[in-house]
Amino acid sequence: MQNNKKNYTIEEIKELINKSINNEELEDDDVLYYEEAQKILNRHLKNDPNNKELLFLLAMVQYDNSYFNNKYKKLRITLKKLLNLNYKKDKVLYYLVASYYYDRDYDNKKIQKQIIELLENAIELNNKDSEYWYLLGTAHFFVIKDYDKAIEFHKKAAEINYTETINNNKEYYYYTLGKINLYLGKSQEAIENFKKAIKDSMDYFNDFYEVSNYWHYLGLSYEKNGQYDEALKSYKRALYINIRSELDDYFYDCLNALKSLYDLYKKLGKNDDAIYTLTNSIEKDISAPFMIIPFCDKDFKGSETYNDIVHAYNDIIDDSWYYYLSNACREELADLYRRYGEYDKAIELYNQISIENYKNIAKTYIEGKNYKKAIDTYKMIIKIHPDNELNCYIDIARTYEKAENYNEAIDYYNKAIEIDSENSDYYVNIAEIYKKLENYEEAVNYYNKAIEILNEPCKYHEKLAECYERLGKYNNAIEAYKEYFKIADDKIPPYIHTNGSSKLDTLKKIASLYDKLNDIENRNLYYEKAIEKYRELIKKYKRREKEYLEKIADIYIKIVNKEKAFEIYNDLIEKYNKEISRNKNDYELFEIQADLYLKIDDKESALETYNKSIEVCLKKIKSFENKKISNDDNDDDNKIDSYMEDLSYLAFFYQKVSKPENCINIYEKLIKIYEENIADDEDNIFYLKSIAELYIKLNQKDNALKTYKRVLEIDKYNNDAKEKIKDIESGKEVETACIFGLSYNRYK
Numbered sequence: 001m002q003n004n005k006k007n008y009t010i011e012e013i014k015e016l017i018n019k020s021i022n023n024e025e026l027e028d029d030d031v032l033y034y035e036e037a038q039k040i041l042n043r044h045l046k047n048d049p050n051n052k053e054l055l056f057l058l059a060m061v062q063y064d065n066s067y068f069n070n071k072y073k074k075l076r077i078t079l080k081k082l083l084n085l086n087y088k089k090d091k092v093l094y095y096l097v098a099s100y101y102y103d104r105d106y107d108n109k110k111i112q113k114q115i116i117e118l119l120e121n122a123i124e125l126n127n128k129d130s131e132y133w134y135l136l137g138t139a140h141f142f143v144i145k146d147y148d149k150a151i152e153f154h155k156k157a158a159e160i161n162y163t164e165t166i167n168n169n170k171e172y173y174y175y176t177l178g179k180i181n182l183y184l185g186k187s188q189e190a191i192e193n194f195k196k197a198i199k200d201s202m203d204y205f206n207d208f209y210e211v212s213n214y215w216h217y218l219g220l221s222y223e224k225n226g227q228y229d230e231a232l233k234s235y236k237r238a239l240y241i242n243i244r245s246e247l248d249d250y251f252y253d254c255l256n257a258l259k260s261l262y263d264l265y266k267k268l269g270k271n272d273d274a275i276y277t278l279t280n281s282i283e284k285d286i287s288a289p290f291m292i293i294p295f296c297d298k299d300f301k302g303s304e305t306y307n308d309i310v311h312a313y314n315d316i317i318d319d320s321w322y323y324y325l326s327n328a329c330r331e332e333l334a335d336l337y338r339r340y341g342e343y344d345k346a347i348e349l350y351n352q353i354s355i356e357n358y359k360n361i362a363k364t365y366i367e368g369k370n371y372k373k374a375i376d377t378y379k380m381i382i383k384i385h386p387d388n389e390l391n392c393y394i395d396i397a398r399t400y401e402k403a404e405n406y407n408e409a410i411d412y413y414n415k416a417i418e419i420d421s422e423n424s425d426y427y428v429n430i431a432e433i434y435k436k437l438e439n440y441e442e443a444v445n446y447y448n449k450a451i452e453i454l455n456e457p458c459k460y461h462e463k464l465a466e467c468y469e470r471l472g473k474y475n476n477a478i479e480a481y482k483e484y485f486k487i488a489d490d491k492i493p494p495y496i497h498t499n500g501s502s503k504l505d506t507l508k509k510i511a512s513l514y515d516k517l518n519d520i521e522n523r524n525l526y527y528e529k530a531i532e533k534y535r536e537l538i539k540k541y542k543r544r545e546k547e548y549l550e551k552i553a554d555i556y557i558k559i560v561n562k563e564k565a566f567e568i569y570n571d572l573i574e575k576y577n578k579e580i581s582r583n584k585n586d587y588e589l590f591e592i593q594a595d596l597y598l599k600i601d602d603k604e605s606a607l608e609t610y611n612k613s614i615e616v617c618l619k620k621i622k623s624f625e626n627k628k629i630s631n632d633d634n635d636d637d638n639k640i641d642s643y644m645e646d647l648s649y650l651a652f653f654y655q656k657v658s659k660p661e662n663c664i665n666i667y668e669k670l671i672k673i674y675e676e677n678i679a680d681d682e683d684n685i686f687y688l689k690s691i692a693e694l695y696i697k698l699n700q701k702d703n704a705l706k707t708y709k710r711v712l713e714i715d716k717y718n719n720d721a722k723e724k725i726k727d728i729e730s731g732k733e734v735e736t737a738c739i740f741g742l743s744y745n746r747y748k
Contacts, residue, residue, distance in 0.1 A: 286325075
């Protein structure tokens, strides 16, 4: 949307504010009126800074802006000035409260008390504005948790039903009151209020679909009240208005009206009606039944609801009346079967639709890891549709890649190149395979062909540089990195993951390559450029200053400027001293400081600091062990992963102070917790790899091997696990990364 440049008069600004008070939609070119209006009002106020009316108009405009853009600080300054001028005090107090409430400042006990006091003061001055009572009720419900008063104040708002405030909630008074009643189990009162809300909605609502939520809530209230026939009628009404009616608020999390109606029929033993409900929903919205599938429910397949959804789709597929709808239902049902691994059933349905669905069949075979049949299917498509040959060659190549048959994959990418030799992607795909196979000469060859087609600096220059580096061709690598530098990201700091390296990373890589060539002058030149980049980042990301300063000092060590490096390290040690004095129970701060002592060769202070971190860590662990350890996500203080993190750090600190014997019990304890709490699935691969690394630390390589093989059973493409298995089986010394706590902390 374009920025508004209209030169509003004071009267026009008042008119726009009145529209906001009446909840009227603004014209398209007035939607951002508050940006220009603030400038205009501020210009007037320069000549008359204490003009109460202008200041109040400015506050209204700032509030309108803040309500949508969370910019409340300027608003508060204006409001506090108006309080000092004693102008329209009740309204000023209301907007001040609203600025705190909608800015979500109410976690602070002092602010909570202030919200209530200011609102009560506003009501004492003017008890005839319904929005004052509404916000007072809302604050008592969400902040104070005094539900009786919340209901009392919401009732008062609904009775008055008159307000002069911007962005008010008068359409929702009975609706909100009904929701609170229902939440508190007062279903009869909820019914009465939702009926009033529905009646009032005829006057207020432009969005007819929103009324479906009113009927949905009314149905929930009837159901809670045991009035099942009325509940069924209300749910049907909600679905008639909007088949995708869904509640998503404080009270209900993504609850669909379709699910409410279906569940009630099942509860009443009316199974045929439940299935008909699903069938009827399909006629209105082909994928509607998917809305009632629970999120991440691994046991859903084969459940009663799963079978009912299948039944509903088959009812339409089998009914010749629905000829045009039946093929669409076959696709939806096939998607359902694919989602839950019933590949044969999915393929059978795809075969019934048309020849075009052979691609879906091939994809289904790939999901079932039946790569041979997938490739045969793509080859069949080529026979039937020779004009689709190029796309099928790419699909076959990718399938061979998944099957780790890299030679065949390269052959088919080359077949694609024969048809379309100007597509750089095909060359890149071959280069990536050769890189994976550590055939860097061929990888370089194909990256260069892709770059030649693109004929400009691109992300592949970085990959080319990496291959040259592996081949020991450092000058070539430097030139490739210099090309990549032209398009590297300069906006995002390097701690945020991107598809490529930042300019800063690239400068450091170039510097390290010059170091390998023993070109000290250029090495220092590029490290100095990296230091400049770090200093730019410090200005931009002030909160990471200490981290970047340490990186700068590390570079000074590399360019043999020990004096500057030690100056920064010592300064950082002092900064961490101050931070530790404020956070004496943060063992990670001790760790960082100890590492800095090592960098200035003060081993005695480093040892002393590591020992302090051990004391803090032990204290925290003991506190955990005295409590009941829980996996409950809502119980942050007792979460098992926090306990494991502390144990991992303790082991790490013991290693730092050369006490490896103290680590053994910790490792064994960590393995036990892992095995008792972590299931073998994709979400937990990271944890399984951590178990394997712990076994390596305990020199139990057989157990480590078994655990890495468990990882491969879940993810056969996990290259890290493959490498570790290869190293263990060959008897090679296996290095371990940081274990759970440290890895989690460093990269979360």
